Amino acid sequence: MDKYAVFGHPITQSKSPKIHQQFAENTKQNIEYTAIDPGLDGFEQGIKQFIDAGGQGCNITMPFKQQAFNLANQLSERARLAGAVNTLTFHADGTIAGDNTDGAGLVNDLINNGALLNKKVLLIGAGGAARGVIKPLLDCQPELLVIVNRTHEKAELLADKFKAFGNINALPITELAAKHSFDVIINSSSTSLTGELPPVPPSIFSAGCFAYDMVYQDKPTCFLTWAAEHGATTIVDGLGMLVGQAAESFKVWRGVEPAQESVLSMLRAELAS
Numbered sequence: 001m002d003k004y005a006v007f008g009h010p011i012t013q014s015k016s017p018k019i020h021q022q023f024a025e026n027t028k029q030n031i032e033y034t035a036i037d038p039g040l041d042g043f044e045q046g047i048k049q050f051i052d053a054g055g056q057g058c059n060i061t062m063p064f065k066q067q068a069f070n071l072a073n074q075l076s077e078r079a080r081l082a083g084a085v086n087t088l089t090f091h092a093d094g095t096i097a098g099d100n101t102d103g104a105g106l107v108n109d110l111i112n113n114g115a116l117l118n119k120k121v122l123l124i125g126a127g128g129a130a131r132g133v134i135k136p137l138l139d140c141q142p143e144l145l146v147i148v149n150r151t152h153e154k155a156e157l158l159a160d161k162f163k164a165f166g167n168i169n170a171l172p173i174t175e176l177a178a179k180h181s182f183d184v185i186i187n188s189s190s191t192s193l194t195g196e197l198p199p200v201p202p203s204i205f206s207a208g209c210f211a212y213d214m215v216y217q218d219k220p221t222c223f224l225t226w227a228a229e230h231g232a233t234t235i236v237d238g239l240g241m242l243v244g245q246a247a248e249s250f251k252v253w254r255g256v257e258p259a260q261e262s263v264l265s266m267l268r269a270e271l272a273s
Contacts, residue, residue, distance in 0.1 A: 003054050004033045004253065007046060007068075008061035011037040015267060016059055019246045022266065023258035031254075043067050047088070057089040057253045059246070065128060072098025081162070082132040087249040099252055102129070103136030105245030106214070106238075108260075110184070113236050114210050116140035122182040123147045124198045125189035126154040126170075129214055133188065134158065138166030146171055146182070150199055173199055181206035185227065187213045192221035202230040214238040218271045239271070240264055 006016040012035070020033040036058075038046030043064045050058065060068040068085035069075070076099040079085050085098035110116055121142045123130055126149035137145055145168045149155040155170035162168050182204055191198045192215040205211065211227030216237040220228070224235040243264045251257045 002031045002056045003050075004031055004057050004059075005036045005050060005055060006033075006059040006061060007036050007038060007043065007050075007064055009037050009040055009063060011035045011061070014061065015242065016061075016246060019243060019263055019267070020250060022263045023247065023250045026262070027250075027254070027256045027258050029254050029256065044071060047071065051090050055090055057087070057249075059249055060086045060088065069098060072096050074098065076100070078103060078132075078135060081135050082128075084128050084132055086132075086245065087252055089253060099249075100132050101245040101248035101252070102132035102241070103134070104248040105241045105243070106133045106186075106212075107136045107140060108244040108247075109236065109238075109240035110210075110212065111140070112240065113212075114184075114234060116142050116184065118143045119183040120180065121145045121184045121186065122204055124185065124187045124200060125149055126151070126158050127188070127190075129188040129190075131158065133186075134162045134168070135165055138162060138168060141166065142184075143167065144169075148173055148176060148200060173201075177201045177203050182209060184210045184212070185232070187211075187215070187223045190215065192217070192223050195222050197222060197226055202226070205230040205232050207231045208233045210234045210236070212236050212238075214241060216242065216271070239267055243267065 006014050014035050017033050024031045065084035074095050074097045079098045079100040082100040087099040087101050089097040119142050147155040147170045152172045159168050159170040189198050209232050211232040213221045213223045216239040228235050243260050247258050247260050
């Protein structure tokens with residue numbers, strides 16, 4: 001039986017084992033998928049032990065995505081551009097291949113809930129979560145992708161890094177109110193985890209716009225509630241992104257693309273219960 005795992009700290013809350021075991025059942029793949037917490041200082045040793053025990057690949061969650069990037073000796077383009085890795089594959093010749101499936105997971109969920117083509121998109125945040133999704137977003141050919149961040153310089157650096165891939169720029173928060181509102185607003189910051197709102201004006205929301213929060217909870221996040229109060233007619237949390245990035249990782253490892261709808265419905269029902 002091929003062994004896979006998710007590495008993180010903490011990791012007890014992870015839904016990845018349940019997701020991947022369901023994918024395996026649905027696609028008739030014989031795998032074992034576990035959750036591993038190597039401790040804050042034990043990531044590389046934990047990976048080595050997992051490989052020695054026959055591990056074929058693993059997902060990486062916080063706070064190890066940068067360490068996984070540094071550990072990989074072969075990187076996909078999307079991992080290289082993201083500067084972070086959430087999927088490792090271990091080959092018999094010693095190659096450790098690093099990939100980043102977060103952007104694919106986000107785009108898949110956005111497309112399932114509404115198109116991106118020719119839309120004005122605002123991305124809130126300029127951290128690792130944002131870096132992982134910019135190139136896949138630009139591949140969908142939005143009319144414009146604007147990055148805004150509490151520290152404007154970080155947003156500018158990201159916009160400069162990806163300007164060769166599409167129409168992208170960065171705006172200071174102070175200039176947002178004077179600009180046009182957006183069709184799609186994506187919150188990649190972690191503000192919803194602490195019940196806070198990102199420091200952006202409500203004028204970013206146009207009537208009928210689409211608001212997306214990469215965080216998911218058992219009820220709409222504070223960001224999504226705020227968006228709905230200011231004109232957003234579609235609000236979506238990050239649970240579909242979680243399932244989507246997992247499906248992409250599963251495809252990388254097994255060469256099979258699992259159906260996502262039943263797994264997403266299962267998780268959504270569990271959150272609501």
